Amino acid sequence: MILRSKFPDVEIPDQSLSDFVFEHAARWMDTPALIDGPTGRAVSYRELRAMIDRCRAALTARGFARGDALCLYSPNTPEYAAVFFAVAELGGVNTTANPMYGVEELARQLKDSGAKLLVTAPPLAEKACAAAAATGVPGVITWGEAPGCTPFAAFLATEAGAPVTYTVSPAHDRVALPYSSGTTGLPKGVMLTHRNLVANLAQIDFIDSTQPGECLVGVLPFFHIYGMVVVLCGVLRKGGCVVTMPQFDLEQYLRLTADYRVRRAYLVPPIALALAKNPIVDKFDLSNLEFVTSGAAPMGRELEEDCGARIGCMVKQGYGMTEASPVTHFTPEDPLFARSGSCGLLVPNTECRIVHLETKKDVGAGEHGELLIRGPQVMMGYLNNADATAQAVDDDGWLHTGDVGYADADGFFYIVDRLKEFIKYKGFQVAPAELEGVLLTHAAVADCAVIPMADAEAGEVPKAFIVMRHDVSSEELMEYVAGIVASFKKVRCVEFIAKIPKSPSGKILRRELIALERSRSVRS
Numbered sequence: 001m002i003l004r005s006k007f008p009d010v011e012i013p014d015q016s017l018s019d020f021v022f023e024h025a026a027r028w029m030d031t032p033a034l035i036d037g038p039t040g041r042a043v044s045y046r047e048l049r050a051m052i053d054r055c056r057a058a059l060t061a062r063g064f065a066r067g068d069a070l071c072l073y074s075p076n077t078p079e080y081a082a083v084f085f086a087v088a089e090l091g092g093v094n095t096t097a098n099p100m101y102g103v104e105e106l107a108r109q110l111k112d113s114g115a116k117l118l119v120t121a122p123p124l125a126e127k128a129c130a131a132a133a134a135t136g137v138p139g140v141i142t143w144g145e146a147p148g149c150t151p152f153a154a155f156l157a158t159e160a161g162a163p164v165t166y167t168v169s170p171a172h173d174r175v176a177l178p179y180s181s182g183t184t185g186l187p188k189g190v191m192l193t194h195r196n197l198v199a200n201l202a203q204i205d206f207i208d209s210t211q212p213g214e215c216l217v218g219v220l221p222f223f224h225i226y227g228m229v230v231v232l233c234g235v236l237r238k239g240g241c242v243v244t245m246p247q248f249d250l251e252q253y254l255r256l257t258a259d260y261r262v263r264r265a266y267l268v269p270p271i272a273l274a275l276a277k278n279p280i281v282d283k284f285d286l287s288n289l290e291f292v293t294s295g296a297a298p299m300g301r302e303l304e305e306d307c308g309a310r311i312g313c314m315v316k317q318g319y320g321m322t323e324a325s326p327v328t329h330f331t332p333e334d335p336l337f338a339r340s341g342s343c344g345l346l347v348p349n350t351e352c353r354i355v356h357l358e359t360k361k362d363v364g365a366g367e368h369g370e371l372l373i374r375g376p377q378v379m380m381g382y383l384n385n386a387d388a389t390a391q392a393v394d395d396d397g398w399l400h401t402g403d404v405g406y407a408d409a410d411g412f413f414y415i416v417d418r419l420k421e422f423i424k425y426k427g428f429q430v431a432p433a434e435l436e437g438v439l440l441t442h443a444a445v446a447d448c449a450v451i452p453m454a455d456a457e458a459g460e461v462p463k464a465f466i467v468m469r470h471d472v473s474s475e476e477l478m479e480y481v482a483g484i485v486a487s488f489k490k491v492r493c494v495e496f497i498a499k500i501p502k503s504p505s506g507k508i509l510r511r512e513l514i515a516l517e518r519s520r521s522v523r524s
Contacts (some may be wrong), residue, residue, distance in 0.1 A: 001362045002353055006411055010202050012349065013375055016168035017175050017194045018052075018089045020201060021237045025049070028212045028239040034078035035243045037217070037256050043078045045239075051079070054156045055086035061160035062139065064116060066091030069136075069177060071115040073097040073106060073128055075246035076222050079143055079152060081232060083119055084222070088175045088194070091166040095177040095189065096223035098428070099124055100486035106131040112384060113177055113189055121246075122146040140298040170194040177383060178225050180322035181422040181431040182392055182402075189383030190225075190322045196221040197229055200325040200374035201237055203347040204230065207318075207330050208264065212239030215260035219245050219253050219271065224427070225326040226296050229264055247262040250274050254284040264291040268427035269459055273314065276307040289313050291333055295320065296427030298415045299457050301341030319343035319415060323392060323399055326454045326509045328352070329413050342412040343405075350375035353398065354407060357419070366407045370419060372398040421510060423452040423460045430462055432510065438484050439464060441489075444472035449500045453493055453517060461492040465513055468496060 013020060022045075029046040036042075045052070061072035066072065070087050072094060074080055087094050095113040097106055099121070110118065110131055118140045120128040125146030132140050142149040168175075175194045179187040210216065216235050220227030233244050243256050248271070257265065267275075272294050276280055289311055294304070295318045307316035316338055320326035331337060333343035338344075346352055353362055354369040363369045378399045381389035393399050402420035407413050423430040432450035439448045446468035466477065474494035482490045501509040 001363070002351050003346065003411065004352075005346045005348050005350055007345070010205070010348045011290060012195070012199045012202050013363050014170055015194075015198055016088065016170055016173075017197050017233070018085045019196045021085070021233050022049070023237070025236075031213050031239070032241040033236060034081055035215070035241060035260075036078055037243045037245045038349075039251065041078070046076075048082060051082040051156070052086045052089065055082050055258070056089055056164065057162065058155050058158040059086060059090060059092070059117075060164045061158045062117065064090060064092060066166055066173070069093040069095050069113045069115045070117045070119065071095045071097055071106075071113065072098060072223065073101070073118060073120045073124060074143070074223075075121060076218050076227070076244040077121070077143060077246060078244060080222050080244075081236070081242075084228075084232070090164060091168055091173050093174045093177050094387035095179075096228065097179070098221070098223055098486060098488075100488055101127075102484060102486055103130045103134070104484065105486060107134045109179055109187070109189075109473055110135040112135055114470075117141065118196070119152075120149075121165075122149075123524070125149050144401060150508060153404075161328075166196055170198060173378065176225075176228065178223065178228070178322050181322065181420070181429050182382065183387060185388065185421070185433050186431055187429070187434070188385050188388055191380040191383055192228060192325055193380055196325045196377050197233065199349065200229055200327055200347075201233055203349055203377065204234065204327050204330060205237075207332055208234065208238070209333060210235060210238040210240045210264065213241065214238075215241045215243055215262055215495065216264060216266070217245060217256045217260070217262055218242040220266055220268070220296075225298070225322045226266070226268075226320075229325060230327065235514055254281060254286070257289065258284040261288040263288055264293070265289060265295050266295070268296045269294055269303065270426045270457055272299060272307045273303060273457065276303060276310050281310065286311055286313075291316070293318055293331070295326075297424040298343070305339060313455060314338070317343045319403075319407050319413065321401060321403075323379045324373055324375070325379070327377070328375070337338050337414040337504065339410075341409075342408075342414050344413065346413070347375075350377070352407075352413075354405065357404070359366075363406075366406055368406050368416060370402055371401045371403050371405050371413075371415075373401060374398050388491060395444055423450075423462050425460055425462070425488050426458050428488050435462055435464065435481060435485070435489060435491060436508075438481050439466070440476060442472070442480050444469050445477070447500045449510060449513055451489065451510050451513045451517060454521060455492075462489065463493040463495065463517065464491045465495050465497045465500060466500065467500060
């Protein structure tokens with residue numbers, strides 16, 4: 001049975017992403033579009049528009065053209081938006097990388113995406129330059145001064161003619177290439193077109209009643225699809241102001257939320273947990289906060305209710321994935337459309353099926369199964385990976401999410417489990433296969449498997465099961481992995497085991513190890 005949104009379809013205009021986001025900007029050109037949270041430096045819509053135009057001209061002077069990719073490897077800053085939209089307006093592709101990536105992780109993305117330029121922040125310049133040198137990326141641009149890099153101010157001052165005007169084909173031109181593990185394996189480039197992102201912005205438009213001039217703290221990273229679309233693009237579309245934070249710091253977040261009289265917050269469960277439990281929250285006036293929306297990972301009913309009671313606001317959830325631009329389910333601001341513990345209702349123009357895990361046949365209300373999604377926000381496919389694309393999106397256009405859930409009789413959805421192999425650490429994806437590949441390079445490791453382990457603060461952390469070739473300590477193995485991968489990917493627990501369970505074809509049976517781990521948690 002195909003489930004459809006309770007809300008009427010919305011019109012999806014045939015516009016480029018930038019045209020759609022800034023469609024009404026002439027009304028509020030002199031109001032702040034972005035504010036740098038740590039310094040208070042404000043960039044108006046007029047100033048942002050001028051910066052985008054200068055950036056387009058400078059990119060053109062460097063030979064950047066339609067279809068070329070630029071990698072943004074940076075924490076949140078107002079200039080991030082200028083580069084992002086300049087690339088979009090040239091028909092280019094923004095491939096966004098986690099600033100916690102190490103050299104090898106960044107180099108892998110640069111190579112796969114074919115990035116022509118790399119933009120970063122001075123503290124990341126050394127890693128950026130090393131990755132660029134390893135992959136032949138010809139130029140590294142930094143927001144400030146850094147050895148071997150072109151400062152952004154000098155880049156904007158490049159001798160150039162008028163900015164190139166390119167007519168985007170919304171349904172065919174890619175605009176974003178974030179990386180996701182999908183349902184299995186290593187991170188893959190998710191090809192998202194202008195139409196994908198415009199569709200999703202149109203689908204979620206009436207969820208959020210942000211008014212022109214209203215501020216929202218951009219604590220979610222712009223490299224992540226949630227921060228990129230819902231916060232950066234969504235708030236600018238409405239004439240709001242994004243107060244950027246380069247990294248999460250609870251006290252700074254609370255101060256900015258109080259100082260800018262923020263009415264709504266887009267968060268992930270670990271931040272909601274801090275709002276619910278951390279005593280420092282009481283030091284700040286959050287009385288203006290009316291709505292907290294959590295996404296990127298499931299949040300339990302109890303935490304949702306505790307956070308709402310502590311702050312005195314409506315706490316609600318949404319659901320989506322990078323491959324769906326990202327939002328497929330949401331909870332509106334009207335309490336009549338809210339159910340505690342639910343990830344909400346289908347967004348307009350979206351269909352969903354819930355299929356039995358074994359028979360693949362549709363199940364009824366209240367029955368658990370895998371969620372399949374179809375709609376205009378579903379990706380074009382994975383870059384350079386036709387096989388993975390075919391596994392993720394079937395011939396009828398259904399995106400197989402790898403998430404297990406159910407819908408009640410009223411059409412509210414609940415996520416209860418995950419078929420996907422990746423681990424959700426504070427909303428970030430960690431691919432077990434990637435950590436296994438690192439562990440297997442250690443001389444003492446004969447075989448291994450990595451699974452998610454429940455953690456009260458992070459949601460999940462990576463745990464490794466190790467078959468030893470010779471004696472080695474768990475601490476040594478964890479330090480070894482930590483020296484290679486980004487900090488959020490670190491293995492937090494090691495257990496030595498005689499044999500890794502595998503199928504006859506040699507595939508790791510992670511679900512057996514996950515079931516073992518969960519049974520221990522229940523007993524304890």
